[in-house]
Amino acid sequence: MLGSQVLLDVPDGWEALATVRGGVLPVELGDERPLLGGVDLAEPEDVASLVRWAGDFDAVIHCAAYTNVDGAESDEAAARRANADSCEVLARVCAERGARLVMVSTDFVFDGTASEPYTEDAPTAPLGAYGRTKLEGEERALAAHPDGCVVARTQWLFGPRGKNFPGTMLALARAGRPLRVVDDHFGSPTSTQALAPALWDLARLEAANGIYHAACEGRASWFELAAETFRLARLAPDLTPCTAADFPRPAPVPAFSVLNCARLADLRGGPLPTWRDALAAHLESSP
Numbered sequence: 259m260l261g262s263q264v265l266l267d268v269p270d271g272w273e274a275l276a277t278v279r280g281g282v283l284p285v286e287l288g289d290e291r292p293l294l295g296g297v298d299l300a301e302p303e304d305v306a307s308l309v310r311w312a313g314d315f316d317a318v319i320h321c322a323a324y325t326n327v328d329g330a331e332s333d334e335a336a337a338r339r340a341n342a343d344s345c346e347v348l349a350r351v352c353a354e355r356g357a358r359l360v361m362v363s364t365d366f367v368f369d370g371t372a373s374e375p376y377t378e379d380a381p382t383a384p385l386g387a388y389g390r391t392k393l394e395g396e397e398r399a400l401a402a403h404p405d406g407c408v409v410a411r412t413q414w415l416f417g418p419r420g421k422n423f424p425g426t427m428l429a430l431a432r433a434g435r436p437l438r439v440v441d442d443h444f445g446s447p448t449s450t451q452a453l454a455p456a457l458w459d460l461a462r463l464e465a466a467n468g469i470y471h472a473a474c475e476g477r478a479s480w481f482e483l484a485a486e487t488f489r490l491a492r493l494a495p496d497l498t499p500c501t502a503a504d505f506p507r508p509a510p511v512p513a514f515s516v517l518n519c520a521r522l523a524d525l526r527g528g529p530l531p532t533w534r535d536a537l538a539a540h541l542e543s544s545p
């Protein structure tokens with residue numbers, strides 16, 4: 259989901275090369291976008307060949323990951339490979355080449371017991387395998403490339419391509435399904451369209467270093483996000499709030515993971531848009 263948006267938002271003066279693991283390219287991006295298939299980013303040989311083939315580069319924005327939060331509980335090794343091994347492989351290559359690495363991470367590195375938005379230096383304590391392996395990726399990337407690695411932690415992503423919560427809600431509602439949605443977990447829904455330019459800034463701005471929280475402004479429960487999605491889409495499904503306990507899932511997840519994004523706003527001269535504005539823009543462009 260996010261990687262395709264980053265590729266669509268290449269800033270003026272930059273050229274980008276994107277990779278996918280399978281041979282199938284996201285054709286809707288257009289044939290002219292430079293995409294390379296068959297690259298496993300956790301495989302040092304694949305990355306070494308890629309770099310030999312691509313030549314000099316200034317930065318890598320690492321969006322690939324194992325994002326099936328529940329699936330990671332029963333296959334942590336696969337999650338670790340995608341979420342941690344790949345970060346170290348890329349960090350080593352970037353360090354050798356003097357290039358910057360921006361790696362995308364998650365609010366799930368926190369345990370969700372806070373009551374105020376998490377700052378970058380708040381203690382991490384992931385509850386499940388997805389968050390644990392993402393945190394390991396952060397640590398291994400920063401250790402391998404201390405002077406040139408930037409970690410961008412984001413959360414609750416939605417966007418025009420790929421599986422995302424507002425899209426799931428719209429599909430279920432259009433299928434006429436009654437919906438019960440968790441109303442006691444809170445985060446900041448964030449659009450890939452708002453986030454991608456911020457990731458490019460983290461890659462471009464020499465002043466950027468260390469960890470940044472990068473999410474849309476404002477907070478919501480999943481229920482509030484569903485309700486706003488239906489309001490904007492002019493749908494009125496049978497929607498009922500429930501607790502997380504009413505909606506059991508394999509992975510333990512944080513109840514409150516709102517991120518304090520002041521550090522990124524200082525760097526860029528302003529915050530990302532509110533999640534409500536970002537959701538409206540998303541639904542206007544992909545109804």
Ligand SMILES: NC(=O)C1=CN([C@@H]2O[C@H](COP(=O)(O)OP(=O)(O)OC[C@H]3O[C@@H](n4cnc5c(N)ncnc54)[C@H](OP(=O)(O)O)[C@@H]3O)[C@@H](O)[C@H]2O)C=CC1
Pocket residue numbers: 259260261278279280297298299300301320321322323324325339340344362363364365392412413414415416420421
């Ligand atoms: N979605 C969300 O709500 C959030 C996401 N994030 C982070 O943002 C980033 C982007 O997430 P999102 O766009 O949702 O991810 P997606 O799940 O949509 O896409 C992840 C991509 O990574 C690829 N991938 C996985 N392992 C490898 C590998 N070893 N080598 C090459 N490619 C690989 C997958 O390929 P394949 O199809 O072959 O498996 C897939 O195309 C991730 O780092 C994620 O952890 C952070 C917070 C929230």
Ligand SMILES: Cc1cn([C@H]2C[C@H](O)[C@@H](COP(=O)(O)OP(=O)(O)O[C@H]3O[C@@H](C)C(=O)[C@@H](O)[C@H]3O)O2)c(=O)[nH]c1=O
Pocket residue numbers: 325326327364365366412413414415422423426437438439440443480505511
């Ligand atoms: C489909 C459905 C989900 N839910 C709840 C379950 C869950 O708590 C919440 C969101 O469901 P998702 O499957 O989108 O959640 P999940 O995949 O856990 O979302 C997370 O993904 C990873 C990659 C991140 O990094 C996080 O920031 C976060 O976005 O909605 C309902 O309450 N009712 C429903 O009908």
